[in-house]
Amino acid sequence: xxxxxxxxxxxxxxxxxxxxxxxxxxxxxxxxxxxxxxxxxxxxxxxxxxxxxxxxxxxxxxxxxxxxxxxxxxxxxxxxxxxxxxxxxxxxxxxxxxxxxxxxxxxxxxxxxxxxxxxxxxxxxxxxxxxxxxxxxxxxxxxxxxxxxxxxxxxxxxxxxxxxxxxxxxxxxxxxxxxxxxxxxxxxxxxxxxxxxxxxxxxxxxxxxxxxxxxxxxxxxxxxxxxxxxxxxxxxxxxxxxxxxxxxxxxxxxxxxxxxxxxxxxxxxxxxxxxxxxxxxxxxxxxxxxxxxxxxxxxxxxxxxxxxxxxxxxxxxxxxxxxxxxxxxxxxxxxxxxxxxxxxxxxxxxxxxxxxxxxxxxxxxxxxxxxxxxxxxxxxxxxxxxxxxxxxxxxxxxxxxxxxxxxxxxxxxxxxxxxxxxxxxxxxxxxxxxxxxxxxxxxxxxxxxxxxxxxxxxxxxxxxxxxxxxxxxxxxxxxxxxxxxxxxxxxxxxxxxxxxxxxxxxxxxxxxxxxxxxxxxxxxxxxxxxxxxxxxxxxxxxxxxxxxxxxxxxxxxxxxxxxxxxxxxxxxxxxxxxxxxxxxxxxxxxxxxxxxxxxxxxxxxxxxxxxxxxxxxxxxxxxxxxxxxxxxxxxxxxxxxxxxxxxxxxxxxxxxxxxxxxxxxxxxxxxxxxxxxxxxxxxxxxxxxxxxxxxxxxxxxxxxxxxxxxxxxxxxxxxxxxxxxxxxxxxxxxxxxxxxxxxxxxxxxxxxxxxxxxxxxxxxxxxxxxxxxxxxxxxxxxxxxxxxxxxxxxxxxxxxxxxxxxxxxxxxxxxxxxxxxxxxxxxxxxxxxxxxxxxxxxxxxxxx
Numbered sequence: 150x151x152x153x154x155x156x157x158x159x160x161x162x163x164x165x166x167x168x169x170x171x172x173x174x175x176x177x178x179x180x181x182x183x184x185x186x187x188x189x190x191x192x193x194x195x196x197x198x199x200x201x202x203x204x205x206x207x208x209x210x211x212x213x214x215x216x217x218x219x220x221x222x223x224x225x226x227x228x229x230x231x232x233x234x235x236x237x238x239x240x241x242x243x244x245x246x247x248x249x250x251x252x253x254x255x256x257x258x259x260x261x262x263x264x265x266x267x268x269x270x271x272x273x274x275x276x277x278x279x280x281x282x283x284x285x286x287x288x289x290x291x292x293x294x295x296x297x298x299x300x301x302x303x304x305x306x307x308x309x310x311x312x313x314x315x316x317x318x319x320x321x322x323x324x325x326x327x328x329x330x331x332x333x334x335x336x337x338x339x340x341x342x343x344x345x346x347x348x349x350x351x352x353x354x355x356x357x358x359x360x361x362x363x364x365x366x367x368x369x370x371x372x373x374x375x376x377x378x379x380x381x382x383x384x385x386x387x388x389x390x391x392x393x394x395x396x397x398x399x400x401x402x403x404x405x406x407x408x409x410x411x412x413x414x415x416x417x418x419x420x421x422x423x424x425x426x427x428x429x430x431x432x433x434x435x436x437x438x439x440x441x442x443x444x445x446x447x448x449x450x451x452x453x454x455x456x457x458x459x460x461x462x463x464x465x466x467x468x469x470x471x472x473x474x475x476x477x478x479x480x481x482x483x484x485x486x487x488x489x490x491x492x493x494x495x496x497x498x499x500x501x502x503x504x505x506x507x508x509x510x511x512x513x514x515x516x517x518x519x520x521x522x523x524x525x526x527x528x529x530x531x532x533x534x535x536x537x538x539x540x541x542x543x544x545x546x547x548x549x550x551x552x553x554x555x556x557x558x559x560x561x562x563x564x565x566x567x568x569x570x571x572x573x574x575x576x577x578x579x580x581x582x583x584x585x586x587x588x589x590x591x592x593x594x595x596x597x598x599x600x601x602x603x604x605x606x607x608x609x610x611x612x613x614x615x616x617x618x619x620x621x622x623x624x625x626x627x628x629x630x631x632x633x634x635x636x637x638x639x640x641x642x643x644x645x646x647x648x649x650x651x652x653x654x655x656x657x658x659x660x661x662x663x664x665x666x667x668x669x670x671x672x673x674x675x676x677x678x679x680x681x682x683x684x685x686x687x688x689x690x691x692x693x694x695x696x697x698x699x700x701x702x703x704x705x706x707x708x709x710x711x712x713x714x715x716x717x718x719x720x721x722x723x724x725x726x727x728x729x730x731x732x733x734x735x736x737x738x739x740x741x742x743x744x745x746x747x748x749x750x751x752x753x754x755x756x757x758x759x760x761x762x763x764x765x766x767x768x769x770x771x772x773x774x775x776x777x778x779x780x781x782x783x784x785x786x787x788x789x790x791x792x793x794x795x796x797x798x799x800x801x802x803x804x805x806x807x808x809x810x811x812x813x814x815x816x817x818x819x820x821x822x823x824x825x826x827x828x829x830x831x832x833x834x835x836x837x838x839x840x841x842x843x844x845x846x847x848x849x850x851x852x853x854x855x856x857x858x859x860x861x862x863x864x865x866x867x868x869x870x871x872x873x874x875x876x877x878x879x880x881x882x883x884x885x886x887x888x889x890x891x892x893x894x895x896x897x898x899x900x901x902x903x904x905x906x907x908x909x910x911x912x913x914x915x916x917x918x919x920x921x922x923x924x925x926x927x928x929x930x931x932x933x934x935x936x937x938x939x940x941x942x943x944x945x946x947x948x949x950x951x952x953x954x955x956x957x958x959x960x961x962x963x964x965x966x967x968x969x970x971x972x973x974x975x976x977x978x979x980x981x982x983x984x985x986x987x988x989x990x991x992x993x994x995x996x997x
Contacts, residue, residue, distance in 0.1 A: 175805075178638055178733040182741035189744035194223045196748075203752060206775035208827045215240035216826055230823050235353075238826065243835025244357060245356055246825040248350055249780060249983045252843050253818035255346050260811035263335055263794070267609035267804040271331065275801045278324045317367045325867045329835055331799045332858040333877060336851055339795065340884060343844050344892075351895045354837050359539070359903030366899075367397070367542045368535045368562040368961060370665070373577075374401075374553050379528040387557075388534055391550065394541025400533045400961045402573040403526040409571055411521060412965045415514040421487075422507035423765040426975045428485045429504065470830060515970050522966055529574045531665070533562055540904045547898050561836070561897070562961070563666030570963045573664045580663040587658050591677060598651075598685040641733045644686060645742065652678040652782050659781075672779025672839060679846055682789045688853075723865060724857060725800060731793050734807045738790065739813030749828065752776050766974050778829035780839060788843065792850030796857050841889075841896045848885035 156809070197204045198221035215237045219226040238247050358366065371384065378384055384399045487503040490496075536542040551557035555577075572580075625632040655677040664670040763769050794810035797803045825831065855878050862871035974983060 156342075174729060175732060175736070176637070178641070178736050179639065179740070182736050182739075185741040186744040189748045189750070193744065193748045194226075197226065198222075199969065202773045203749060203756075203828070205827050206773070207830055210775060210830075219827070230819065230826075233569050233822065233826065238822070239353065239357060241824045242831070244354055244837035245780065245831060245835045245839060247353070248837045248840040249784065249825070250818060250822055251346055251350060252784075253787070253814050253821065254841075255342050256794075256814040257786070257811060257818065259339060259342060259791070260794055260814060262338055263798045264804060264811055265808040266331065266334070267798065267807055271327065271799060272802075272804050274324050274327050323864065325865060325870055328799055328858050328862055328867075329870055329873050332855055332874065335795065335798050336855065336877060336881060339847065339851055340881070343847060343888070347516065347840065347844065347888075347892050347896075350837060350840050351892065353485045355900055357905040358836065358899050359906065362537060362539060364960070365562060365564045366539050367537070368533050369542055369545050369559045370531045370562040371534050371557065371559055372530060373551075373558050374530040374532055375556060378557075379530065380766065381532075384532055386535075388545065391545075391548075393536070393544050393548070395537040397535045398960065399535070402529045402531040402533070402570075402963075404525055404529060404574040405570070405963050405965055406574060408518065408521045408526075408965045409963075411514065412968070413520050415511065415518060415970070416513055418507055418510045420765070420767065422504065422511060423767060423973045423975055425485050425487070425503040425507055426973060427764050430975065453536075483556040485992075511973075518965075518970065530577070531573050535961070538904075539899065540901055543899050543901055543904065563668055565961050567667040568961070569665055569667065569670070570965070571666050573963075575663045583661055583663045587662050590658060591655070591680070594654075595685060598681070599689050613994070638733065640730065641737050644734060645737055648682055648686065648786055651681055652785070655681060656779070656781055666837070668836070671779065671781050672842065674779070675784050675839065675842055678781055679785035679788055682785045683792065683849075687789060687793065724796070724860075728797060728800065728802055728806065731797070732809050735790055735793070735806065735813050738786065739809065739816050743813075743816045743820045748777065775828065775830040778825060778831045780831075783821070784839070784843070787814070788846050788850075790814075791847065792853065795850050795854040798854070799858060800861065809947060838896060844888065845885070848881060848888070851881050855881065934944050 193204070201209060204529055206220070214235070217229050219229055235247060238250060241601050276381065281289045316927070378387060381399045381401050384401065388396050388399075401725060485503040486500045487506055489501055489506065490498045534545075536545065545559045546561055548559070575583075625635060652674070656674045659670050659673040659677060662670075662673060664673060759768075759772055763772060790810055790813055794807055797806040856873050857870040859874035862874070
């Protein structure tokens, strides 16, 4: 009998385990998720055309010609998003977004194929031959249900014969071959999809990157430079002596720690001076911008001169331009004051004029920075070497340059805007110490999550609550719907919250490891967050099974190790009991939470808080910047759900997991497609390196799936058939190593043949060419994407905000060495003082 068709008189047996629950639980989960999801989706459809500053921020900022304009109707935007093809995704969002969306396509296909077999073969066979898992659940008052009861007593000290419970003889039929056949079949399907999608991604990646000629594609990052070569000219001579190619430029990273700190201090002074000017001038605009969020906080100060100049402002200019509205100072304001402390231990204080004080601080900061820029700074063993061609760069990257280990190591370079310059002057010893320290912290965190996660889940179980609060248990027994919420919905919600909040902690830890680029930091965050979701949420939860068995598991763990069959038996039983929990989890993630991600509920909720604290034009300009899409926050959860779908693909009621998984990946592909193309920024140099990490973790999930299938066969006393999983596990591990050796290098490097082929076919990337979405056999269909991204990938972030740059900003150089020391950004041109440290009235952000 299917879990969705059980009678109400089975409630008590359902409620004894987390996961073995009444169909009421899943029904309530679907209702709650649909209510949340539909409400959020309708809210998004209403607010999207009204708030383009939030929901079309990326499209308005970059204006990619490859993307269609979405209609302002309530539902008219859905079909255009669905029709956007891969070529348009590449042209506007790059390889990282392309590979991310390809993973969701692959997961959808896998869930669809396995769901087909599950409904046609797996479910009918289970219904015909296997007993109902609920009727065989642990009911100590029902002797007819003793088979599954004995699985709970598996670790009982009174069990001395160590014999596994016998499965009924009439079930020892050939139907158990179904587990073996479908384990091989589903593994073959998953592996075929991995290789098929990898070939396609490699083909696109080689053609896409092979046609690029940006400074990033011609630059190598050289690390481990010995002391005798730490000079630009010597590095250039060394590289050219290898006959790889000519060197256009070599930038040796230097220890600019003092200069970087001086720039940070100067920016803090600039912000305080801007606040002082804003308080003093007191400009306010009467009407708010209708495209901004409806908060009563007045908009930013504006520029009278430029508003009357007749220049047509864009949406962002509404933050600093007047749009023809007159501005007056409502009343004479006193110049603001600030408190300075001096003397021993800063015990004495004095009130001084804030504007004069911060202008003097700014003048001193500028002088200090100019002096530091003229000093000779100590070199570091890291350099960025730009070759004369992409082919020469790739030859240097793929070659071993020096016979000494850890010396003169060439690797692909990040984009200039993605270099974390504060980490370039860290020593190897410091970087290794940071990496090991973060690893130790993560190890302790893993133990911490393992210790607290299951006891918290135990408190959410009715039986466990009854031991502590008997009255609460009586209340829950009398109210079945509330009991259902406590047993299944509440654990699912807490698990979802943990998977949303904990990645922020792991991302913060990744920033302290000393990564040289934002792309490396992003990949590190993906690895850490997947480790958390897979180990702490899936493996530990499965190993420990239901919360009521937490302490018994550890008490009898030594006895279990004497017989591996007992371990596999208990794990298989635990997986079956947790099926409904994972179904509810996937439903909540897909139907309930994806529409909230589309709504960007976090940005909407935080916007009033940030707006209430905004005072200066700089603060208001930062409010309308597109939110950043971080793959490290979203990819690990999707990988975990893909693995859950694989693990449950041959188990009883597997169709429920696969159907929920298919809905999750279908909705996820649509939501992330919109966010990556229209709403959110992703600023790392797009190279698609994350696909290798995705496939490695899918192989791990396949091995776990095969071990689970072997455990199910052991559970049913089919020991010989369970041994047939051993060759499959070995073959999967061997395939993963073969994949790493043959395919992953092409996901890291660019083949020289791809570079030469692009040159021979005359692919060009003229900046003024429009981005065409039509196929032309005489040119690379993705070369135009490169021209659209040249400026975005090479300009520093502050130049992107200003919309202008110069030649020095297109080189690999620390911005602290060349960034202009702009004055403060306020609206009154006449407020500029004689020293030039007053307001700048050109309406351009004075970014440093």
